[in-house]
Amino acid sequence: MDDYDAHAIEQKWQSHWEAEQAFHVDNPAPDDAPDEHFYMLEMLPYPSGSLHMGHVLNYTMGDVVAHFKRRHGYTVLRPMGFDSFGLPAENAAIKDGGHPLEITERNMEAIRKQMRRMGWAIDWQREVSAHEPTFYRWTQWLFLKLVEHGLAYRKEAPVNWCPHDQTVLANEHVVDGRCWRCGNVVETRNMAQWFFKITAYADALLDDLALIDWPERTKRIQTQWIGRSEGAEILFRVDDLDLDISVFTTRPDTLFGATFFAVAPEWPQLERLVDGLEQAEEVLTYAKIAGARPTEEREQREKSGVFTGRYATNPVNGEPIPIWVADYVLMEYGTGAVMAVPAHDERDHEFAEKYALPIVSVIDDDGQLINSAQFDGRPAEGARGAIVDWLSEHAKGKAAINYRLRDWSFSRQRYWGCPIPIIYCDEHGAVPVPEDQLPVVLPDVEDYRPKGQPPLASNDEFMNVACPVCSKPARREADTMDTFVDSSWYFLRYTDPVNDQAPFDRRIADYWMPIDQYIGGIDHAKGHLLYSRFFMKVLNDLGMIGVREPFQRLFHQGWVLLDGKKMSKSQGGVSPNELIDRFGADAIRLYILFYGPADQDINWSPDGIAPMARFVKRLWREVHEAATQPASPAGVDTPLARKAHQTIARVTDDVGRRFQFNTPIAAVMELVNDLSKALDDPAARFAAETVVSLVQPWAPHVAEELWRGALGYSTELSAAPWPVADPAMLERDTIELVLQVNGKVRDRIEVPAGLADAELVEHARASEKVQAHLVGAERRVIIVPDKLVNIVV
RNA sequence: GCGGAUGUGGCGGAAUUGGUAGACGCGCACGGUUCAGGUCCGUGUGCCCGUAAGGGCGUGGAGGUUCAAGUCCUCUCAUCCGCACCA
Numbered sequence: 001m002d003d004y005d006a007h008a009i010e011q012k013w014q015s016h017w018e019a020e021q022a023f024h025v026d027n028p029a030p031d032d033a034p035d036e037h038f039y040m041l042e043m044l045p046y047p048s049g050s051l052h053m054g055h056v057l058n059y060t061m062g063d064v065v066a067h068f069k070r071r072h073g074y075t076v077l078r079p080m081g082f083d084s085f086g087l088p089a090e091n092a093a094i095k096d097g098g099h100p101l102e103i104t105e106r107n108m109e110a111i112r113k114q115m116r117r118m119g120w121a122i123d124w125q126r127e128v129s130a131h132e133p134t135f136y137r138w139t140q141w142l143f144l145k146l147v148e149h150g151l152a153y154r155k156e157a158p159v160n161w162c163p164h165d166q167t168v169l170a171n172e173h174v175v176d177g178r179c180w181r182c183g184n185v186v187e188t189r190n191m192a193q194w195f196f197k198i199t200a201y202a203d204a205l206l207d208d209l210a211l212i213d214w215p216e217r218t219k220r221i222q223t224q225w226i227g228r229s230e231g232a233e234i235l236f237r238v239d240d241l242d243l244d245i246s247v248f249t250t251r252p253d254t255l256f257g258a259t260f261f262a263v264a265p266e267w268p269q270l271e272r273l274v275d276g277l278e279q280a281e282e283v284l285t286y287a288k289i290a291g292a293r294p295t296e297e298r299e300q301r302e303k304s305g306v307f308t309g310r311y312a313t314n315p316v317n318g319e320p321i322p323i324w325v326a327d328y329v330l331m332e333y334g335t336g337a338v339m340a341v342p343a344h345d346e347r348d349h350e351f352a353e354k355y356a357l358p359i360v361s362v363i364d365d366d367g368q369l370i371n372s373a374q375f376d377g378r379p380a381e382g383a384r385g386a387i388v389d390w391l392s393e394h395a396k397g398k399a400a401i402n403y404r405l406r407d408w409s410f411s412r413q414r415y416w417g418c419p420i421p422i423i424y425c426d427e428h429g430a431v432p433v434p435e436d437q438l439p440v441v442l443p444d445v446e447d448y449r450p451k452g453q454p455p456l457a458s459n460d461e462f463m464n465v466a467c468p469v470c471s472k473p474a475r476r477e478a479d480t481m482d483t484f485v486d487s488s489w490y491f492l493r494y495t496d497p498v499n500d501q502a503p504f505d506r507r508i509a510d511y512w513m514p515i516d517q518y519i520g521g522i523d524h525a526k527g528h529l530l531y532s533r534f535f536m537k538v539l540n541d542l543g544m545i546g547v548r549e550p551f552q553r554l555f556h557q558g559w560v561l562l563d564g565k566k567m568s569k570s571q572g573g574v575s576p577n578e579l580i581d582r583f584g585a586d587a588i589r590l591y592i593l594f595y596g597p598a599d600q601d602i603n604w605s606p607d608g609i610a611p612m613a614r615f616v617k618r619l620w621r622e623v624h625e626a627a628t629q630p631a632s633p634a635g636v637d638t639p640l641a642r643k644a645h646q647t648i649a650r651v652t653d654d655v656g657r658r659f660q661f662n663t664p665i666a667a668v669m670e671l672v673n674d675l676s677k678a679l680d681d682p683a684a685r686f687a688a689e690t691v692v693s694l695v696q697p698w699a700p701h702v703a704e705e706l707w708r709g710a711l712g713y714s715t716e717l718s719a720a721p722w723p724v725a726d727p728a729m730l731e732r733d734t735i736e737l738v739l740q741v742n743g744k745v746r747d748r749i750e751v752p753a754g755l756a757d758a759e760l761v762e763h764a765r766a767s768e769k770v771q772a773h774l775v776g777a778e779r780r781v782i783i784v785p786d787k788l789v790n791i792v793v
Numbered sequence: 794g795c796g797g798a799u800g801u802g803g804c805g806g807a808a809u810u811g812g813u814a815g816a817c818g819c820g821c822a823c824g825g826u827u828c829a830g831g832u833c834c835g836u837g838u839g840c841c842c843g844u845a846a847g848g849g850c851g852u853g854g855a856g857g858u859u860c861a862a863g864u865c866c867u868c869u870c871a872u873c874c875g876c877a878c879c880a
Contacts, residue, residue, distance in 0.1 A: 217797070217875085224796080224876055231880085249880060262880095299878065333879045340880085346794090347878050404879055525875085594818075596806055600799090601873095608805075608819060610831060615818085618833095658809070666807075666817035673817090738813045743861045745813060782860050784812055792860050 001710075004620040006584025006613075010701040014116055022718065023066075023121040025075055027496065027508050038074040039512045040066045041491055043520030043528070046083045047107040050575040051114045052567040053592065053604055054560040060589045060698075061557060061598050061661055062519050063120045067697035068655050070121075071722040077512055078121060079494040081128035082108050085136075086483045087165065090416040094448050100416040104131060114576060119585045119700055121718070126497045130486035135493060136418040137439035138503035139486055142535075144421060144432050151197045151538055154422075154430055159409060161189040166452065167413045168193065185294065194420060194479070195407040198534045202226050202403045204548075205533055214554040221525040227404025232388045234339065234397035236261060236312035238323070241272065245312060245323075248334035248402050251344065252387045253380045256372040257362035258339040259352070261312045261323045262305065264331040265291035270308075273323070279309035283325055290327040303328045303351050314339075315396035316387070317373060326351060334402055408531065410482035415448045415455040417480030425467035425474040434468050440476070454478040487528050488535040491515060491550060503544075510546040518551040521559070529554070555659060558601040560592075567604070574604060586699035587613040593661040593698060615669065616702055619691065622676050626688035627710040633682060637729065640674055641683035644690040645729035647671045651694045652722070661698075668695050693723050738788035739764045741773040757783045764789040 017023065028035070042062040045055055066078040082104075089100040089107075108129065115122065128135055146152035160169040162179040169179060174186050198205075206226050209219045231250035238245060245261070263270065265287040274280040286306045290298070305326030312323050328347055329338055342352035343361040352359050362371050363380045370376055375383050391397030411420070419440040421433035433440055443462040445455045456462055457478035467474040489503065495512045496504040520528075529551070536550045559566040562574060579588050591612040595602050632641070651664040668691055675687045689711055696703035696717050707717040732753055737760065739747040747769040751760070760783055764770055774793055782790040 220797070221875055227876085227879065229879075247880080251880080303878075328878045328880095330879065338880050345880070347880075350878090402879080404876090522874090594805090600806095603805090605805090611819060614832090621833095653809080660809095662805095663807070663817080669817055736813075740812090740861075743812095743859090748813070780860060782812090784861095788812060788861090790812085790860055 001621070001624040004617045004702070006586065006616070006702075009705045010117070010119060010585050013701045013704050014119060017119075017121070017718075018116070021125065022716075023076075023078065024123045024125050025077055028511055030507065036074050037077065037512065038066075038069045038517075039077045039515045040069065040517050041079070041494075041515045041519070043518075043524065044081045044083050044487065044490060045111060046086060046088070047104055047111055048088060049107050049110060050577070051111055051118075052560070053574050053576065053602075054557075054567045056118065056576050056588065057560055057592045057598070057602070058519060058521075058557050059115070059118065059120050060592055061555075062517075063589075063700075064593070064655065064661055064697040065517055065519075066121055067700065067718065068722070070718070071696075071720065072656075073721070077126075077494070078123055079126040079128070079497075080115065080120075080122045080124065081126075081490055081494065082111075082130065083483060083487055083490075084108065084129045084131040085417045085480075085486055087167075087414060087416070090414060090448050093416075099444070100448070101131070104416075117580050117585060118576065118589065121700070126494050128490055128493045128497050130418070130483065130490065131416075131442075133439045133441055134498075134500070135490075136442075136486070138493065139418045139481065139489070140421040140433070140438050140440060141435065142489060142503060142539075143481070143485070144435065144438075145542060146196060146538060147422075147432055149538075149542065151200065152194060153197065154192055154194050156190055156192050157195070157409070158188050159191050159193055160186045161191075162186055165414075168409065168411060185296070187294065191411075193409050194411045195409050196531075196534070198408045198531070199403060199405055201534050201537050202228065202405050204537050205530065208533070208537075208549055212549050212552055212554070214551075215522075215556060218522060218525045218529070218554065218556065221522075222530055225405060225526040225530065228401060229403075230399075230401050232384075232391065232397050233335075233400035234391060235315060236321075236339065237315065238273070238310055238312050240310065243269070243272070245269075245337050246335045247337045247339050248400060249339055251341065251384075252391070252397075253369065253375075253384045254341040254344045254362055255314070255316050255339070255387055256369075256375075257341040257343045257360045258314055258321060259342060259358045259360055260321050260340045260348075262326040262329045262338050262340050262348075262351070263308075263323065264329040264336040265325055265327055266331040267325070267329075267336045270325065273310055274308050277309040279307065282306060283308050287325050290325070293327070298327055301327070303347070303354065305351065305355065307355075315391065315394070322357070324351075324355075332406070333404070408482075408534075410485055411479040412482055413454040413479055415442075415445060415480065417483060418442075418486060419456070420477040420479055420481055422477040423465055423467060423474045424477065425470065425472065427472065428467055428469045430477075431468050431474070437468075442480075454480070456480070484528055484531050488531045489539075491532070492539075492545070506544060506546070513545065514547050514550055514552045517553045517555065519555045519557060522556040556599055558597075558599050560602045560604050562604045566601075574606075579606065579609060583609050583613040584616070584701075586702045587616050590616070590665060590698050594665045596662055598659075598661050615672075616699065618676075619672055619695065619699075620702065620706065622672055622679075623688045623692055623706050624710045625679050626675060626684040627712070629679070629684045632684070632686035635726075636683045636686065638678075638681050638683045640678045640681040640687050642729050642732065643671055643674050644683065644687045645725045647694060648690060648723045648725040649730055652725070655697075664694070665698060690723060693717065693720065735786045737763060737786075739767050739770050740788060740790040741770055742792055743790060744773075746770050746773050753786055755785075757785065760785070760789050764791060 040062055042058050066076050070076045084104050089104045092103050093100045143152060160174045162169055162184055164182045164184040179186055206228055229250050231248060232252040233246050233248055235244040235246055270287055274283045283306050305324045308323045308325060310323045311320040314321055340348040342348040342359040360371055362369055364370050367380050369378050369380055369383050388399050419442050421440045423431045423433060425431055443459055445459050448455050463476050465474055465476050492504045492509055496508045499505060532550050537548055539545045540548045576588060587609055591609045647667050650667045654660045654664045671691055692703050692706045700718060704717050707713050734750050735753045737749050737751045738745055747767045749763060751763055761781055776793045778791060778793055780792040
């Protein structure tokens, strides 16, 4: 037996797999019979300079699942690519010089190397990168499809502007009023922006959550983010101006309690409302100041407001109620105007108290309506429909649904992203670049530093172009796309990565999709995971694909924390390189998964790796020892043989059903422990083969080497069928019977399995230790067959 | 404020359907082998009392249901996460 040499073994098999393209799968030909296939995917990495241990956890887990499925006979698609557009490369170019392209491709090469060194079973022939024209050509093509169907549009809108990064941010990227990336306070600006109409799919995104096998927590985050609320839209008349103001409310039952009316400072018809009134100046000044305050400040300030001088009429009782401008009313939600019911809404109440506005209760302690004319005495809940019906009949309102979700703003005023294929013509407005002129290639620029204008705007050669309609001079769109557009469909491109006629062939995509198992961080719950679902539904509606949900099953790995902070592209982390050098990839793979449940956070410490490397060595030794034993006879029945079968059952169930990756390692360790104590057992060789076969998904290199070397197989373990436990060998012939008196364990005895109740009780009574506690009359005996006897006295 | 998750030895964790709490590993202690390498092997290791046999206690805390609770129920504490003036 040679000493275990991790590096020699790992390099040998990595070269072998690469030469053989061992993990490449072909797409089915049109007349192929359907087969069992499995699409395994982990979220693609952003190519920073190195992988960190969070990636190692993520991709090793996916690797175990991929091996496990492959060895169960599935055709497994397990591709990899790079989220290679984005700010960090551009910021690095600004800071240290160089081109974002060079930086990105250098990083990608470093990461590819690390991935190969980890031994991950990836189909590299399908690699896809967001920044390559062969990919972003189709990102642009898809964008144009959405434009064509009215699902991408341009409008002037208040946007979140980060003064440091000099870019617009999506709502998802503003955390507590600050930029998620640099932490600066975000400002509000009005700019012409491109939006995807994700709100058109709000209900579908909500309803189809029922169709997918996702963590409840993630579904909850999306549900909350979409924020559907049912209620009514009610028209309040301003008689003097011949104006109807519409409000959204979830509580039409409290309409009789509306004692004032409030509009947001940004409310567009405010000027018209106060025109000619003595309050006009005061109101408009207030609105200007209050509206200019950053959201964060607005939320923390005490509510304030000003009376406009106008009155609206409550449609149900004809009462005039004063209209106020108030800073607690949000322009972004509903209609930017609210009916205020201080008796039944905390915020309205606070405001009414401050400005001495009337408070009229319309619901009594029993939950019944009062002060509500013909609706008095009805339960408030049930009266909602009745009041909405009344409003509809009188054309003063209707049932309505409102969402918290906003359309997805995806214009970015930065360089390193997918160009938006639009040309602006004075005569024809925003004109799509014709399909046959795609891709609009991202050109070089002199200076990446954003100066209020996006970097592309300073490249005249790029910007000046003829209008596709009239051929007159026109200008290109200078913004680029949010990188979340790239990642909303990359998983489809993997299915058909070199197609130059279409983003993907529907037949092929339909074969592989949906992704059977997706793994990635929960931080993408309301970003990437929501956007991808939206794209999928759009593509389905456009007839480009047969499924409506991209990710059938979803799992979130925990964070690998370094000093309490998560390792990520922005925080840095521990690189696996040095660890591979010292301990080998197999030990690291085992270690990171053995640490604990994969969905829980890990406090990174390298302390356990050396012991895990020791286990691999031990495995190497014990298997070599056992391999000198004669082949185990078929059906050999010894305690070691039974242990081996039990281990097969445990590992199979843990991975296949429970999606647990730490406990199978413990089970294999137990089997190795038993094997080392019984190396001359007739089942020793069988146990050794079982160990090697079961550990293969976690430690594929050493397992393959042992399989082919010590155990003498000539075929590959990574393609060998997963072992199957013999059910007859899972039963034990003796069991440890627990004897309790009054629920306390007093003795444990070894008895044959399958004894009748009466015999079990007999055994229990025979125990001296039990007898010592049997004082007083026996009241009851509880028997759990093959487990325990509890005598109650 | 609303909603949710988690809490088990010195440490990471296991316990799948209410039925032996602490699997597996780390660490530690003692012994052996090798010898001076982050080697290998063995034994022990939840806490308390006791030389021992044995006994008591024990899954954040307090109650409860049950023959039996880490697991179910009520309350409570701590930590973390999502939403947050969303009408």
